[in-house]
Amino acid sequence: MNPLRRLFEWLLDLKPSAPGQGTTWNLSSDFPWPTWVLVLFVLFAITFVIAIYRRDAGHLAPWQRWLLSALRLATLGTVLFLLSQAMLLIERTGLPYLLVLVDVSNSMGTVDSSTQSAEVETGRRLVETNQLGPATRLAQAQGLLLDNNGQLLRRLVANHKLRLHTVAEGDALLGPESSLNDADVDSLLPLIRGLTPAGNETRLGDGLRNTLNSLRGSPPSAIVLLSDGVSTDGESLQTAAQYARQRSVPIYTVALGSTDPQLDLELHNVLVDETAFVGEPASFAFTLTGRGLTGKTARVQLRNESTGEVLASRDLTIEDDGRPIKQELAFTPRQVGDVAVIIEAVEIPQESNTANNRETRRISVRDEKLRVLLVDQQPRWEFRQLKDLLGREKTVDLKTVLLDADPEFVQEDRTALANIPVTREELFEYDVCLLGDIPPGTLSATVLENLRDFVAERGRGLLFLSGPRHAPESFRNTPLEPLLPVELEGIRKPAPQDSLRQEFRPELTPEARKGSALFRFADSERESQEVWSFLPGMFWSVDVQILRPGAITWAVHPQKLVQGRPVPLIVTQRFGGGRVVYHGVEETWRWRYRLGDTYYGRYWVQALRYLAHSRTAASEGSAELLADRKAYQAGDPVTLRLRFLNERLIPADPAGVQLVVETAAGTREQLALRGLPDLAGVFEGQLAHTTAGKYHVFVASPTFPHAPPALDFEVRASERESRSLRAEAGELNRVSTQTGGRSYTISTASRLVSEIPPGLPVPLEPESPLKIWNHWLVLLAFATTLVSEWLLRKRWRLT
Template identity: 25%
Template sequence: MNPILPIDLLVPLLLLTLAGSLFPAWRSTLRSSLPLRLALLACRFGAWSILAVAALNPGAWFRETRNENSDWALLLDRSSSMQVRDVQDSSRWQAAQELAAQAVQSDLSRRAKIIPFSARLEEVLPDAAAAEKLEANGAATDILRSLDELIGRYEGGTRKLAGIILLSDGRQIAAGSEQETALRACAQNAPIYPVCLGGPVEQKDLIVAVAQRHQITFAERQTPLAVHLENRHLGNVQVRVRLLDEDGKELDAQNAALPDNQTARVDLQFTPTEAGARRLQVVADSWPGETDLSNNTTPVAISVLTEKIQILFVEGLPHWDSKFLLQLLRRQPHLQATTVHRVTSERFFRVDLLGGDETETRSYFPDTQPDLNQYDIVAFGKGAEYFLSPERIGLLRDFVQDHGGALLFCRGKPYSGALPELEPLEALQWGAPTARAFRWTPTAAGEQAGLFGVLLPPREAPLWANLPPLAQARESLRLNPFAQVLVEGVFNETAARRLPLLVSRRIGRGLSITIDAEDLWRWDFFPNHPEAGAFYRQFWVSLFQWAASQSEFLPGHRLALRLAPSVVRPGEPVKAVVVGRDLGIGLDAAPNLHMAGPDAKQPTLTLKPVPGRSNEWATVFTLTTPGLYRLEASNASTAALERTTAVLEIRPPPGEEQNVSADPDFLARLAERSGGRVVTEQELAETIRSFAPREVATESGTSAWQPSWDHGGLLLLLALCLTGEWFLRRRNGLL
């Protein structure tokens, strides 16, 4: 209400006027009949009531409004994927043209803006007939960029965008943020209503990939390369896979039978003759009918090390396990092991396995950090408590965490009883011993880590079922943080319960590895299992090589280079971080970072110190040309030149023809986040009607009161009340 007077004043005044009008009317008719008196009183009260309502002035405030100046957009996807004929015997493009014509006909307000797009938004078409002259031949699809450009045209303008109809198959090729685009549309009150055209399409393709894009090896060592092939709808094919060097020379080749819609593994090999970094290519010959030939080739980087892996092997309780292992290490040209073993409580012997003599020593374990940091791997057998003190465990912690060394427990629990100071460096919490037979079974994490399927046979290899079972291990109470199980022990009587047998755990710049099993030497002892003997030798050599390569620093290197991420699309940022470790000679200047590859316009990148981190530098850069790039960090300020490399892969953006299947899920997410939804052809007209101009306040923004009593009916009722009283009084002689 909006009364003509303040309500606290108006109400008493209305009551006084009620009494002042009804009381005289009643007194002036004392000699009349009761019905007449009541009729006159009702007429008088009715008139008063109408006037009281006018004085109280019920109604509502309203602002002056107008219809909003707005358009709605009809986006037509004319990329080449719209040529696919999977919409009722018509192409997607023909279906989009027909729907556009129907949509424009249902737009009675004539506010539709028909705009084609492919890689970006194009000009507005004058009418739907103009779309019939266009062809679906766009080389790429960028729905998100086109929507961003459309929204940008209306931001800050006088005309608004009421909604967007998107006729597309939803194949978003370019990188972009669908959430950001959808939120921009939602902020403009312009929901997106896609109509998905088309469905899934079988793509005929042969895909080649390597299990590990960057491998570490040694000169004159035969190096395996695990290649994975995938056949998509090509039928049964015979594929030739070749390994090529930088000059295109064939290093190895294999033929593989690949059934339709199946995968296969091909093992290639090569033997590097000299140290350094190499870039090789794995090529699978093309097959008729392939839609994408770019994934028939994949690069692989090889780092050939010059320094041997330095191993310190410590054994407090000698056993056949240690004897077999040390004999194996002695025969490896790229491993140099020093062993310290305890003979009695007072006698310790130190042996250089590179042909050195056994010598008795009292300095049986390094007592200073520089002495310990000479090694890449410290391996323990049994009886670690005879060597370790709290001070030496502190040295081990710094060796792993800061220096980037590897700690390997080769024979299960390395100590008897408890050694709480060592527990933070272990991968698991030890439980009770078990003597139940189990089989050695790699896990998916073991393949992802690059140990199995690269250096060792993959999980599906028949070898694992043929290995003799083992029976000496311990239960695990729990895994420590950041631990990964690479091998499980599967009990013969039940496969449900498993033991973690090979566990790795990242600790700072290095890692800790635990083998919770004993008597592995039996695989190499019994002549009935020659396959097991070969695996025993392969396993230990590969494990030491893998452990050294998993450290942040490679053997003999004082610089480490890491890239985040190491696989990107053109134009995406890459962060390169170089870390140095000090072996007594300070790194007093920022290292140099050189880059070689298809688009090395800046062959030298500038590194800047990372705040708060000593001996650590970083830079961020982008590249636009796809290919494999080799980055090399070096530091010439010391007496010897230090070098380390990393590999960066710039993957080409997906092509328009590589996958032409419609993507309704992408369109549904985009629509939902913008406040719209995916619509069908039948819902199109109703959706367009929802784009009717909205009422908005005028620019003046003035408000006015709209009384609810101000209409002719109430005035007529007032006149009837007054006229009725006058008529009754005149007829009965009361005037």
């Protein structure tokens, strides 16, 4: 501060300025005369005083006359000052703000393999000098701020109030509200050193706007942004820069990272059946996307997680940069049991992100196939397509009975039987029976009784396939009628002569989406629902009015209503120890149109496994633990559901299910599941704030007679962030140009301080006006000049 100003503050008893503050002084007056009168009076007074002393003090030296004239004029000036009623207006000012934004998203954790030697060398020097570990983009930003004990920050606080923010998914203030001196900078340095890449998304535009809005009323003189320019979500950086330009705030960017294409292999969309069979291929469908690798070859392999043995491998050529390649890879298991299989794209030299190269899937290997019996009267489309599908399915041993078939059919078709098995022993060899459009009276009472016991006693699965001629009403007043999940009273069907032109697509109920894995067509519940909504539609359906108690509806008609409720089309229930499913449609074969067996086959294989699940329910704990997805991104909530297969094990307490969640690091936490009011026997809970890693979950309460249900899932870092690794230096340069700032690289950032404008002082609250016309100093000045003139006149003998 100016020493003279400091003296006046002491004399006037003014409060000294705080650190980072200054003052602006203005003088105001309320003189009783007009200005022109005052000017004339001053001119007259000067002329008159000089003339008088020239006349009366002619014998004195010139300097003596001028001194006496000055004292007389000073006395008159003091009088005029007293008449002016002068007041001092003091307005305190603060230093302008300067915002420094540091990008801490996951892309800033990239170690670039660049050919730009000057940038690489400068970045490495900063990182090594400040002992920051690997030369990631964030480490280079930290090195720039920490270098020479924070010299850059210390130079900035000389003319600014500094605010440091981090930005990724959101923005956060780092350190104090403002840094004003070296001591504040000293407190910032450890915080800067402790920064780590953490954000799963980069919202640079949102962060820029939010930090600007945090200083409403006093916009900063400039913003310094240290980033790679990668923005994956939220408002665009360009739009936020336009907002900064409207507020006259220039943005100075420091571009970090290489603009060269980043080499990356991403393995995603992995699909595999959870059950495999000894001696039969287990196929893994996957998608491989390569970036910066056009024309290169990548190897995808299956590996046993526990032994490390490579089970299968395949080389693929990356033809187009960023274009997904859909392929399959299979291996043949040789032993019974559960096995964790890693499917991975083998890392390539200088690959920028290896976290998205692999996924783990657990499959259960069995030594037996599902034995399925398919029965119908005629070879309608549903029968033909099902027969073809299941006949090719490696995990199914299919037998068919076509009641109206010629005798030659049995000899020509390896799956065909002459008659439905009559004895209990023969029938009980099967796991699932599919009953089609069978006319009444075709099956003997013994066979019907055996089918009933097949489900109730043997714990097998039965699926009723409705048809336009007979089923399901053909089972009225038979031993199989109680097995149907729907009442046959009031049933209606389209007449054979009806022209069916209204296409519909069955709608899945919450029970189907959340309570069953049968309708899982993709990794997540949302993606499975999207697949279902795009499957080809149907035209024919059965209208039923009443469900049996305990039946669960999985799909309904989207337009038809019966008694104000949607017509149920796919319904299930438990009967004794087994399961029963009812199909009120007969056109699932339409799902093969342009899609082949991709989803048609997946649905029917999963339906067979659902129906055969009761066979192993005792050994599997009579409950199944499900997750809404198999893989998650960091921060995603994980929804876990426990579905009881044995009603006797359902706890009476709605919050009676406790899970234990274990991480690969050995940490544990408990999660309570609550019963869903609209889904009997289903308990659900959510695990929030997940971090990347592998998780193992098992049921701690209630207890089970055998091993409790358990599952494993994996949480990975954000794929969107990892897919955008190439630095967007051009975007940062456009932002700087748009706002009137400048763009730098890590090697030119040393010019940053000298090129940032100092900014204008920011007015703070003004203080109350100070009356100085009647201050004792003014009276002292008046007395001093008056007495001094009188004494000098006496000394020099002037009367």
